[in-house]
Amino acid sequence: MQAPAILVRDLHKSYPSIEAVRGIDFEVARGEVFGLLGPNGAGKTTTVEILEGYRERTAGIVSVLGHDPGQRPRTLRERVGIVLQGGGVYRHVTVRELLDHWAHLYPAPRDVDEVIELAGLGGKQHERTRSLSGGQRRRLDFALALVGDPELIFLDEPTTGFDPAARRAAWQTVRTLAELGKTVLLTTHYLDEAQALCDRVAIMKDGRILTIGAPAELGVGALYRVVWRDAETGEVQSRETEDPTGLLHQLTSAALARGEPLRDITVARPSLEDVYLDLTEEPSAAASQEVRDG
Numbered sequence: 577m578q579a580p581a582i583l584v585r586d587l588h589k590s591y592p593s594i595e596a597v598r599g600i601d602f603e604v605a606r607g608e609v610f611g612l613l614g615p616n617g618a619g620k621t622t623t624v625e626i627l628e629g630y631r632e633r634t635a636g637i638v639s640v641l642g643h644d645p646g647q648r649p650r651t652l653r654e655r656v657g658i659v660l661q662g663g664g665v666y667r668h669v670t671v672r673e674l675l676d677h678w679a680h681l682y683p684a685p686r687d688v689d690e691v692i693e694l695a696g697l698g699g700k701q702h703e704r705t706r707s708l709s710g711g712q713r714r715r716l717d718f719a720l721a722l723v724g725d726p727e728l729i730f731l732d733e734p735t736t737g738f739d740p741a742a743r744r745a746a747w748q749t750v751r752t753l754a755e756l757g758k759t760v761l762l763t764t765h766y767l768d769e770a771q772a773l774c775d776r777v778a779i780m781k782d783g784r785i786l787t788i789g790a791p792a793e794l795g796v797g798a799l800y801r802v803v804w805r806d807a808e809t810g811e812v813q814s815r816e817t818e819d820p821t822g823l824l825h826q827l828t829s830a831a832l833a834r835g836e837p838l839r840d841i842t843v844a845r846p847s848l849e850d851v852y853l854d855l856t857e858e859p860s861a862a863a864s865q866e867v868r869d870g
């Protein structure tokens with residue numbers, strides 16, 4: 577079996593005031609799109625930047641494409657593409673100049689025009705980067721991560737600040753990368769994004785992984801939730817059950833007997849968002865409210 581693209585064993589990271597990562601384990605297979613989810617301060621960026629070789633770990637084993645990123649091997653720099661959460665680019669050069677420059681750092685870069693198109697920067701290539709809007713700057717970060725044609729791409733909140741169309745375009749880019757067999761590790765606060773893109777996700781909180789699995793499978797094994805509007809009171813009712821067959825039979829036969837439609841009925845397993853909120857919710861946490869524009 578091929579070695580995984582990323583392997584993390586009992587990883588710890590302490591800052592002076594907090595242990596941000598408290599013993600996490602996961603693997604990302606080659607060609608997999610893997611998502612790290614979790615509230616602000618969960619330890620996602622810390623984990624990703626350790627894998628990128630930008631931060632030193634306190635303890636644990638980390639392997640990226642078979643190398644220890646802590647040693648900053650040159651080969652990793654050539655094989656890995658990165659979108660940092662903070663972004664940050666040279667402000668006085670144009671989009672085109674920056675990408676041309678960046679492409680030269682890699683042994684086999686992608687065509688710069690193609691990358692400009694992929695990132696949706698078509699009309700912007702001769703503008704100075706400082707005059708780009710926030711979302712356009714994020715697209716430029718994305719372009720910088722792609723231009724070296726890396727086999728592994730780290731995307732830390734790649735679509736934060738994107739308008740809806742730009743987000744969909746970025747999703748398409750990630751899918752294209754996946755089709756090309758690239759490995760992608762991304763963080764996001766958008767659970768629809770995780771659901772749409774990720775083969776597997778890990779949900780983190782307070783430096784620990786709470787659960788890990790395919791988005792569609794995380795809720796499996798949980799109870800079905802049946803929601804309907806009560807015909808007499810007009811109120812929305814809900815019940816959780818292992819098997820909704822009996823309840824549905826009851827509800828539909830009662831509605832048929834009354835000759836009325838059954839209003840607002842849904843039968844669902846918990847969505848990724850339900851699972852996420854269930855696992856990460858705590859009464860005191862206001863932090864999960866301010867997830868946008870991170």
Ligand SMILES: Nc1ncnc2c1ncn2[C@@H]1O[C@H](COP(=O)(O)OP(=O)(O)OP(=O)(O)O)[C@@H](O)[C@H]1O
Pocket residue numbers: 591592593594596614615616617618619620621622623661870
């Ligand atoms: N350079 C640093 N020095 C000290 N503490 C830090 C540093 N970077 C992060 N932390 C702390 O470590 C914890 C985890 O931060 P991290 O940036 O990894 O979270 P995150 O999951 O990426 O959050 P977000 O969703 O807000 O981006 C936080 O409590 C943060 O305050």
Ligand SMILES: [Mg+2]
Pocket residue numbers: 620621622661732
């Ligand atoms: Mg972060």
